[in-house]
Amino acid sequence: MINIIGLGPGQFDYITKLGEKLIYTSDVLIGGKRNLESIENFHGEKIVLSTNLEEIVNYLKENMRKNISVIASGDPSIYGIGKYLSNNIDHEHLNIVSGISSLQYIFSKIYVDMNDVYLTSSHGKIPDFDYILSHKKVCMVTDNKIGPHEICKEIQGRNLDKVIVVGENLSYANERITIGKAEEILSVEKFDMSVVVILDEK
Ligand SMILES: C[S@@+](CC[C@H](N)C(=O)[O-])C[C@H]1O[C@@H](n2cnc3c(N)ncnc32)[C@H](O)[C@@H]1O
Structure with a gap:
């Protein structure tokens, strides 16, 4: 499953309990550099998301069996990565977890x-x-x-x-x-x- 998790506006206290639980049970975390750095004590693999969107989608499609979380600031469905991933990945593999938007x-x-x-x-x-x-x-x-x-x-x-x-x-x-x-x-x-x-x- 691929989770797309909204981290809230920034300070980690604003993340949902569900988002936090899914992050720490993931094999792989994908996100912008600043967002990845905000996740402390994560022991799996981290992949930086920047302009490499196509590459990331290919990676996600080839690794569906892994437990992957894509993290995004605020709410991923408000001017975030939610739109691109929803348009490019079968919805049966996607789980979007809203966050508090800025x-x-x-x-x-x-x-x-x-x-x-x-x-x-x-x-x-x-x-x-x-x-x-x-x-x-x-x-x-x-x-x-x-x-x-x-x-x-x-x-x-x-x-x-x-x-x-x-x-x-x-x-x-x-x-x-x-x-x-x-x-x-x-x-x-x-x-x-x-x-x-x-x-x-x-
Ligand atoms: C690509 S948009 C992502 C919006 C995000 N999905 C949300 O729901 O907040 C990035 C922009 O959101 C705003 N933003 C995100 N986090 C912010 C914060 N903590 N303080 C002020 N503006 C923020 C800024 O305008 C920033 O340039």
Whole structure:
């Protein structure tokens, strides 16, 4: 069986009990370098996942008899490896174990419900900001090309009255949550890995 396990936003306490149990009973762990390093005292084989997706799928297909867990940050079904593996491996061999997404985590920290939220990503694409900013409540995962500053410039360019929340390094000791209008967010020099929530001002 191939498990795809969501690790939660980062700090190991947020992983589900089921995810933890499956990880430590696996023969092989596959995941990004940072995620693999977060799993301590694992004595099986570890394989680093980066841009080698096709190679990993071939490995999984050839090793179905092994107990393999692919680990992913947050929830694997939210802008994660879940989509690619679900599209490329027979579902009878796959067991996806949800984790707490960074997008869920940030809402709990700002006491805002997630009802009717529009979830999106700026990863590796030019987002359609007219469409995104037409929503009352948005949450975005970002990358180092389009992050909080670029999003705020798009908001300013349309003269929109939005409140922006930037959640950096969520669940880690250096977590920082910054809330403000576009100009306030733009006055912060630099943001680390972050999710961005955009809310209509009440
Ligand atoms: C490829 S996406 C993976 C999202 C993940 N599947 C989830 O459910 O959280 C990676 C992006 O998620 C966001 N992210 C993931 N973990 C984060 C954390 N602990 N703090 C802030 N942002 C995080 C960042 O925008 C990062 O660039």
